[in-house]
Amino acid sequence: MGQQETVATTFADAVREEIGASLAGVDAELARRYPGDPGTRQPVHTVYVPADAVTAGTVRSWGDQALAALDEHAPDAASLARVLSLPADLADEVHRRVRAKLEREPVEDLRADFEDGYGPRPDAEEDAAAARVARLVAEGTGAPYAGIRMKCLEAAVRDRGIRTLDVFLTGLLAAGGLPDGLVLTLPKVTYPEQVAAMARLCAEFEKAHGLGQGRLGFEIQIETTQAILGPDGTATVARFLGAAEGRATALHYGTFDYSASCGVSAAHQSMDHPVADHAKAVMQVAAAGTGVRLSDGSTNVLPVGGTEQVHDAWRLHYGLVRRSLARAYYQGWDMHPGHLPTRYAAVYAFYREGLAQATARLAAYLSRSGGAVMDEPATAKALSGYLLRGIDCGAVDAAEVTEAAGLDRAALDRLAGRPASA
Template identity: 80%
Template sequence: MGQGQQEQVATSLAGAVSEEISASLAPVDAELERRYPGDPGTRQPVHTVYVPGDAFASDTIRSWGDKALAALDEHAPDAASFAAVLGLSDELAEPVYARVRAKLEHEPIEDLRVDFEDGYGPRPDAEEDETAARAAGLIAEAYKNGTAAPYMGIRMKCMEAAVRDRGIRTLDVFLTGLMAAGGLPEGLVLTLPKVTYAEQVTAFVRLLEAFEKAHGLDSGRLGFEIQIETSQSILATDGTATVARMIQAAEGRATGLHYGTFDYSACLGVSAAYQASDHPAADHAKAVMQVAAAGTGVRVSDGSTNVLPIGPTAKVHDAWRLHYGLTRRALARAYYQGWDMHPGHIPTRYAAVFAFYREGFEQAAGRLARYAGRVGGDVMDEPATAKALSGYLLRGLDCGALDIAEVARLTGLTRADLEGYAAPRRGDLTVSTK
């Protein structure tokens, strides 16, 4: 066969058949793009810290970091002692401890929510108005002077009748205060708690639309997290998954689903002593959330533990081991974010996260390098696996567990390369490049 000639193969179907099928599936193609846009590719914080509205201050973030460092100094003053508490290997002990301390010094909180719900409770209207306005001013100032967490915002009261008006007003006061102080910061996050019906999500969308219109903001500028704290938010009366309806009711504004450990457990009748993020009821709820959110761009966050690392060293160590174990368990189940309730929790939050990424780093980097170089190995990876491997490395980079230099050295890839593998075009995941 001459150069440039192409071998002719026999087919049986006319081209019109393919065209007709494509035309019939065009609505489905559009629906897939609309409902399942994929991960947004932005940084996901490893935790959310809730601080009651009246306790939030200009030095809250630094104060939490200093208290966490003090806890390390008192109860695990060096890498060996910290590793002994958590069961870290000798290889991981020093790099994890050093990175935890550095994180607590420079970025102790990745996501902070000023709480006007359970952590704040019912207050006189004038007091809550003042607190909401104050929170807006403090957050605006933090972003201006560089002391803000990467993500900050508020959790308002829910959309149930008894507190609806108060929640709406608090949100209005807060957002209006931000606008008056220079505009909405890029890291702004809003949390809608105790959602039971998708219609409550729809109502919240209408509320945000009204605010955007009032201030001339782009439509969709305001997104929000949905807190999953009730049985009705997981399973509707007709047996369908309510949480999936909520994601769609958010009309593209939902950014996360946050599991509420204690409210959800209590709703199901779980005794207080057994309310924990590893209870079978919690696992079921989060599995439903995870499947409902997959591919939608909505991220899932685990809950928290209420066992605080305070008191004598032996008690602190027990609480640290519990928190570390729960965090590692969540990471293995692809829940990359959780709640932290006390400054003493954040050393073990970062220890668990850093250990998770560092212990699997070399294997993941090697597999991705072989995939990128079309080099065979003992594992035959597909495009979807390359997506998972690059996503793993990017998460490690974002939180500080990994450095770009060491990732580049082992993979031969830039961050842009990693992002390309982590967010492939839809069709690229269906065809192996092997």
């Protein structure tokens, strides 16, 4: 054993302590504003259904319709591969997993829509619909996440939106309590004050019913230009997150409202239009590190009609979903049961095609053995997050990751900087 080398220093302990004290506020602010990934599962999509059309059988109905479309238009792996240009070595496994997903859990996030998909109704009718949806969500919809999109907090519909939220939440409590997968969406936000008002509504409900502070969170839908760039030139969406007081859970991009507000003609309103890319890039930077998830929008081209029409719509949808995934928007909207086969095909192909490389890189990183790519901790964090998302949605099995990289779920969580799996 050699002797420890004695090194010379200059800074006095008092300097170090003074600097620590001067930065204590910054440390606390960083921890508060940028807590990192919450460690929970993120659904790969949201399905919006008008509130009056949601039933106990909605999720199963969507799954059955999706299976019927798959059986009619791509009954085997080879036919699906031809339509979507899937690599031959992925086609069998992707087709098998898509079919199993549609049988087991066709919808991951179901939203009863009281906004654009529902429209103005007599108060008594909307009250009854909100109470009925509360009972359905309390009993279980078959989707791991479920909730409502209320009307926005603009003056014309504010009171109605607040009342619907109240009836729904009060009904949930009366039916047994707030479920773990509860999701609330606030649409058409333009000013931080509207987000602050939603946060207050959540706090008032918690206080009235003796719930823990912060039990209620909500998604913010980004579908107005004012949500991206405020009148003072600031990125308003970043201010939204502060106004939410820790209750914001996700930012959802609204393709068609946002495109229309930018003056984009109907024929060119799409998730891949430049105005959409700009808005989502601002959302992405604002949400980075905060634990607030991102969701892309949807396509309104439906896979209906003859096989050729369905295949064209599937190729469009598959390409858009793959584009979103590559840009780190891991969630989107699906507007029709026929979108489910290509939603899961795109998601599963994305995670399965990178499985071998991701596990090999992580194994090399942990063993310090090197490899074709020299990875740093930030990349190991990204690789672990990629594998965790693949496991959560059913694209890959935890056992596959363990066998290939020697990592169990707890180890992946640690590498990804997540709390222990919830």
